[in-house]
Amino acid sequence: MRSRIIRTTFFRRDPVACARELVGTELIWGTCAGKIVETEAYLAENDEACHTFSRPTARAFVGRNKAGAAYIYFSYGAHWMLNVLVKGASNGFVLIRALQPLRGIELMKKRRGVNDDKRLCSGPGKLTEAFEITNRHHEMNLCVDPRHCFAHSGEDVDVVADERIGITRSAHHRWRFTVRGSKYVSVPVRSLTRSSIDRSSSL
DNA sequence: TTCGTGATAGAG
DNA sequence: TCTATCACGAAG
Numbered sequence: 251m252r253s254r255i256i257r258t259t260f261f262r263r264d265p266v267a268c269a270r271e272l273v274g275t276e277l278i279w280g281t282c283a284g285k286i287v288e289t290e291a292y293l294a295e296n297d298e299a300c301h302t303f304s305r306p307t308a309r310a311f312v313g314r315n316k317a318g319a320a321y322i323y324f325s326y327g328a329h330w331m332l333n334v335l336v337k338g339a340s341n342g343f344v345l346i347r348a349l350q351p352l353r354g355i356e357l358m359k360k361r362r363g364v365n366d367d368k369r370l371c372s373g374p375g376k377l378t379e380a381f382e383i384t385n386r387h388h389e390m391n392l393c394v395d396p397r398h399c400f401a402h403s404g405e406d407v408d409v410v411a412d413e414r415i416g417i418t419r420s421a422h423h424r425w426r427f428t429v430r431g432s433k434y435v436s437v438p439v440r441s442l443t444r445s446s447i448d449r450s451s452s453l
Numbered sequence: 454t455t456c457g458t459g460a461t462a463g464a465g
Numbered sequence: 466t467c468t469a470t471c472a473c474g475a476a477g
Contacts, residue, residue, distance in 0.1 A: 290472070299472065305461070326473050327458025333472085345472060375473050416472050436473095 256400040258393045261317035261334060265342030266291040270427045272334075272344055274407030275400050279381040282358060284349030284371055285403065287432040290414045291425040292333075294341040298419035301343075311389070312341050318393035322378075322385055329375025330384050334392060334400075347374045347426075350434040373436040412439050 256275060261268060269291035276283050292300040294312055301308035301323070311321055317337040325331050333343040349371035351358055358370045358380035371377035378384070392399050408430040414421060415437055428435050 292472075301472080304463095304470090307461080323472090324460060325458095326471065327460075329458095329473050331472065343472095347472085373474070414472075418471090 254401040254403075255396055256393065256402060258316065258318045260400075261336045261338075261393070263336065263338040264340060265293055265336040265338070265344060266425055268334075268336045268338075269344040269425060270409055270411070272346075272400065273409045273427045273429055274403060274405055276352065276403050277346060277349060277377075277381075278397065278399050278401055279383065280354070280397055282354030282381050283352045283401075284377070284381075285352055285405075285429075285434075286346060286348075286400075287350050287429040288346075288348035288435045289427050290345045290347055291423075291427075292343045292345065294343075297342070297423070299414065299417040299421070302341075303419075311335070312337070315389060316391065318391055320387050320390045320392050322383065322388040324385065325375065330378040331374050332378055332383050332387075345374060346377065348372050348428075348432075348434055348436045349377050349380075350429075350432065351380070368433050372434055376436075410439055 269289040272286050272289050275286050277286055294302040315335050317335055319335040321333040321335055321343055323331055332346045336342050351367055351370050359365055362370055362380050370380050410428050410430045411424045412426045413424055414426045428439055
């Protein structure tokens, strides 16, 4: 059987395209796995929300690592965030924001102290807790070890683009991608309100 | 809506 | 040393 593991070449493209296409694939981590239902793209250049904008360590990380490396950082004194390094025509990261749990669900419930499947991995800090992802995985190559990798699912998904959330700078880019209608996302996609129509049409 | 939490970076 | 700033989540 042909391996479903997503190889390095996948991450040698535009980070925004990568973020969109990672939606619907699987994240495999030890005995746990989940379908990626939400991602966000961050660009290493001209994107004030990206860590490379204000963190020398992030810029060094990009220079030092290959596409497909894990960029993991600690946020708000409580949560680990999982990103993948993308190095194509432009460099950047894809933040993994939410998963639909597929395997290892009992273990996830135990780690999270939560019973509702929909709340196990519905946020970037939640999924790292459910999968026990920490800084010990920082800089790990996610394209070689079948126990820590992304995998093609063969499933066709309907992807929606929307504005990134939880940031203040460069917030207008529609670089958040979700599975249309998924109940496993962190925050529901904004409905097309009057103000959002006005804003997108005035871009 | 508010608040805890700690790493990081830049200013003084 | 001090301070601001978070790509968050849970409780209220």
